[in-house]
Amino acid sequence: MTRRSLSAACAATAVIWGGATFAEISPADIVWEDEIAIPASLSGTPGDPVAGAVTVSSRSAGNCLSCHQNTAMPEHDFQGNIGPSLDGSGARWSEAELRGIVANAKRVFPESMMPVFYNDNPEDYIRPGEAYTARAYNPETFSTLLTAQQVEDVVAYLMTLTDW
Amino acid sequence: AMLSSTAFADPHPDAELIIEGELHIATRAEPPEHLGGVLPEIYSGWLFRTDETRELQMDDFDNPGMLFAERGEDRWELAEGTANQSCADCHGDVESMAGVRAVMPKVNENGELWSMQNYINNCRTERMGADAWGWNSEPMKDVTSLISLQSRGMPVAVKIDGEAAEFWEKGREMYYTRFGQLELSCANCHEDNWGRMIRADHLSQGMSNGFPTYRLKNASIVPLHQRFRGCIRDTRGESFAEGSQEFRELELYVSSRGLGLPVEGISVRQ
Ligand code: HEC
Ligand code: HEC
Ligand code: HEC
Structure with missing residues (x-):
C-alpha cells in the first residue's frame, strides 16, 4: 500500500445511515490509479444516471453544457x-x-480549462470567491463544486453515453 | 437544436460598422506586435453579436447609450462646487476632449496610472471643490460616455512603454492568471476560445475599444471595470474593486491588446 492510499483508508469518513456503513472519500483522500483514474466510489452509494443528467444540465450544478455539447439532451x-x-x-x-x-480534470488533462469539481481546499485557488457573488x-x-454523490451520479450518466 | 460547432464559430465574416450611413468604423485590425502572434487578427466585440444588437449601434437614434451622452452635455455645462465652475468653463466645448479616450488609461504627472474617471474626479475635487463621482454612478457614466464619443473612430493608442511599462506588465500578468474556484483566466476565454460558445454566450476577444458600453442586459452603460468584475465573478472568484490599482493596470493591458481598433464611443452589447 502506498503512503497515499494508506492515509486515505484511515481518513475515509464513515457515515452511518440506515444501518449501513458508507465511506465517503474526501478530496484529499482520493486514491488514484495510473494517475488518471479513481477506481473507488467517492460516496459508497451507486450513482443514479437520472439524477446525473440533471446535474450535467443544471446551470447551478455541473453546468457541463456551458462547455460541452451532448446530443442526448436536445431539449x-x-x-x-x-x-x-x-x-x-x-x-x-x-x-x-x-x-x-x-x-x-486537471490531473487527467494538465492545464485544462475544465474546472476541478471535487476539491474543497480554498488554498489551491487564486482569489476564490463565495459562489458567484x-x-x-x-x-x-x-x-x-459537486458533492461525492453528485460526482457518482454524473459518472453513472456519462456511462450511458455510448453512441457517437 | 442544430449543434454544429462551425455554425457558431468565429466573428461575423463581413459585417461593416457604418454609423448613420456615413461614419465607417473599422472592426478588424492587424494585431499589435507585443501579442507575438497569439491572435491572427484583432476584432471588435461588435462582430460577435447578433444582427439585431449590431444594428442598434449603427444608428445613433437607436443606440440607447446616446441618451447618457446627451445628459452628459448638460452636466458638462453645470457649474458646481466651491469654485462654482463647470467643465466647460475650463475645457470649452467638449470637442476639446477628442483623442482623450483613445489614450486612457495613462500615467499622470505624478507617475500614477489613471483612468479617465480619475482625471475627472481630480478636476472635481481639486479644481471645482465638488464631490467625487462614484465609479459606476450616473453622472460618471454620462460624462465618460460624452467624452468617449469625442474619440469615436480614433484608433486606441495607449502608451505601454516608458513609465507605463511596469503597469502594463502587471496587467499582463493578471490577464493570464487563473482566478477563482473555476480557475479561469481572461486568456482562457478571450484568447484560447474566442469565436466559441460558452453556453448561450458567443465569446469575443474581450476587447475594450467599445467602452463604455450600453449593455441591453443591464439596460444601462457598463463601465469597463464593471465588465471586469462580472468576468471575474463568473470564475467564482473574488473580484477587485472598480477603480482599483489592479483594474487600472488590467485596463491598460486589455486596451493594448486592441491597439489599432477604433474607439467605438458608446457601443451596444447584449
Ligand atoms: C469551462 C469548461 C468546461 C466545463 C464547465 C466542463 N468541461 Fe469537461 N472538458 C472541458 C475541456 C476543454 C475538455 C478537453 C480536455 C482538455 O482540456 O484537453 C473536457 C473534457 C471532458 C471529458 C473527456 C472528453 C473526451 O475526450 O472524451 C469529459 C467526459 C468531460 N469533460 C465531462 C464533463 C462534465 C461531466 C462536466 C460537468 C460536471 C464538464 N465536463 C464540465 C471543458 C469543460
Ligand atoms: C468564463 C469565461 C470568461 C472569462 C474567464 C473572462 N471573460 Fe470576459 N467575457 C466573457 C463573456 C461570455 C463575455 C460577453 C461576450 C463577449 O464579448 O465575449 C465577456 C466580455 C468581455 C468584455 C467585453 C467585450 C465587448 O466587446 O463588449 C471584455 C472587455 C472582457 N470580457 C474582458 C475580460 C477580462 C479582462 C477577463 C479577465 C479578468 C475576462 N474577460 C475573463 C467571458 C469571460
Ligand atoms: C478649474 C478648471 C477645470 C475644471 C472646472 C475642470 N477641469 Fe478638467 N482639467 C483641467 C486641467 C488644468 C487639466 C489638466 C491639463 C489638461 O490636460 O487639459 C484637466 C484635465 C482633464 C482631463 C484629462 C485630459 C487629458 O488629456 O489628460 C479630463 C478627462 C477632464 N479634465 C475632464 C473634466 C470634466 C469632466 C470636468 C467637469 C466635471 C472638468 N474636467 C472640470 C481643468 C479643469
Missing part, C-alpha cells in the same frame, strides 16, 4: 463548444477514468 438549447462533445464518453472511457475526469470566499462554507 437543452445553448450547448457550449469549448470542450469535446460528451457523445460516446461512456464508450471512450472506463468508469474509473470518468470519475477521475469529473473529480479532477464576486465577494471573498467564506471559509465556513467553501465546498466542492
Whole structure:
C-alpha cells in the first residue's frame, strides 16, 4: 500500500445511515490509479444516471453544457463548444477514468480549462470567491463544486453515453 | 437544436460598422506586435453579436447609450462646487476632449496610472471643490460616455512603454492568471476560445475599444471595470474593486491588446 492510499483508508469518513456503513472519500483522500483514474466510489452509494443528467444540465450544478455539447439532451438549447462533445464518453472511457475526469480534470488533462469539481481546499485557488457573488470566499462554507454523490451520479450518466 | 460547432464559430465574416450611413468604423485590425502572434487578427466585440444588437449601434437614434451622452452635455455645462465652475468653463466645448479616450488609461504627472474617471474626479475635487463621482454612478457614466464619443473612430493608442511599462506588465500578468474556484483566466476565454460558445454566450476577444458600453442586459452603460468584475465573478472568484490599482493596470493591458481598433464611443452589447 502506498503512503497515499494508506492515509486515505484511515481518513475515509464513515457515515452511518440506515444501518449501513458508507465511506465517503474526501478530496484529499482520493486514491488514484495510473494517475488518471479513481477506481473507488467517492460516496459508497451507486450513482443514479437520472439524477446525473440533471446535474450535467443544471446551470447551478455541473453546468457541463456551458462547455460541452451532448446530443442526448436536445431539449437543452445553448450547448457550449469549448470542450469535446460528451457523445460516446461512456464508450471512450472506463468508469474509473470518468470519475477521475469529473473529480479532477486537471490531473487527467494538465492545464485544462475544465474546472476541478471535487476539491474543497480554498488554498489551491487564486482569489476564490463565495459562489458567484464576486465577494471573498467564506471559509465556513467553501465546498466542492459537486458533492461525492453528485460526482457518482454524473459518472453513472456519462456511462450511458455510448453512441457517437 | 442544430449543434454544429462551425455554425457558431468565429466573428461575423463581413459585417461593416457604418454609423448613420456615413461614419465607417473599422472592426478588424492587424494585431499589435507585443501579442507575438497569439491572435491572427484583432476584432471588435461588435462582430460577435447578433444582427439585431449590431444594428442598434449603427444608428445613433437607436443606440440607447446616446441618451447618457446627451445628459452628459448638460452636466458638462453645470457649474458646481466651491469654485462654482463647470467643465466647460475650463475645457470649452467638449470637442476639446477628442483623442482623450483613445489614450486612457495613462500615467499622470505624478507617475500614477489613471483612468479617465480619475482625471475627472481630480478636476472635481481639486479644481471645482465638488464631490467625487462614484465609479459606476450616473453622472460618471454620462460624462465618460460624452467624452468617449469625442474619440469615436480614433484608433486606441495607449502608451505601454516608458513609465507605463511596469503597469502594463502587471496587467499582463493578471490577464493570464487563473482566478477563482473555476480557475479561469481572461486568456482562457478571450484568447484560447474566442469565436466559441460558452453556453448561450458567443465569446469575443474581450476587447475594450467599445467602452463604455450600453449593455441591453443591464439596460444601462457598463463601465469597463464593471465588465471586469462580472468576468471575474463568473470564475467564482473574488473580484477587485472598480477603480482599483489592479483594474487600472488590467485596463491598460486589455486596451493594448486592441491597439489599432477604433474607439467605438458608446457601443451596444447584449
Ligand atoms: C469551462 C469548461 C468546461 C466545463 C464547465 C466542463 N468541461 Fe469537461 N472538458 C472541458 C475541456 C476543454 C475538455 C478537453 C480536455 C482538455 O482540456 O484537453 C473536457 C473534457 C471532458 C471529458 C473527456 C472528453 C473526451 O475526450 O472524451 C469529459 C467526459 C468531460 N469533460 C465531462 C464533463 C462534465 C461531466 C462536466 C460537468 C460536471 C464538464 N465536463 C464540465 C471543458 C469543460
Ligand atoms: C468564463 C469565461 C470568461 C472569462 C474567464 C473572462 N471573460 Fe470576459 N467575457 C466573457 C463573456 C461570455 C463575455 C460577453 C461576450 C463577449 O464579448 O465575449 C465577456 C466580455 C468581455 C468584455 C467585453 C467585450 C465587448 O466587446 O463588449 C471584455 C472587455 C472582457 N470580457 C474582458 C475580460 C477580462 C479582462 C477577463 C479577465 C479578468 C475576462 N474577460 C475573463 C467571458 C469571460
Ligand atoms: C478649474 C478648471 C477645470 C475644471 C472646472 C475642470 N477641469 Fe478638467 N482639467 C483641467 C486641467 C488644468 C487639466 C489638466 C491639463 C489638461 O490636460 O487639459 C484637466 C484635465 C482633464 C482631463 C484629462 C485630459 C487629458 O488629456 O489628460 C479630463 C478627462 C477632464 N479634465 C475632464 C473634466 C470634466 C469632466 C470636468 C467637469 C466635471 C472638468 N474636467 C472640470 C481643468 C479643469
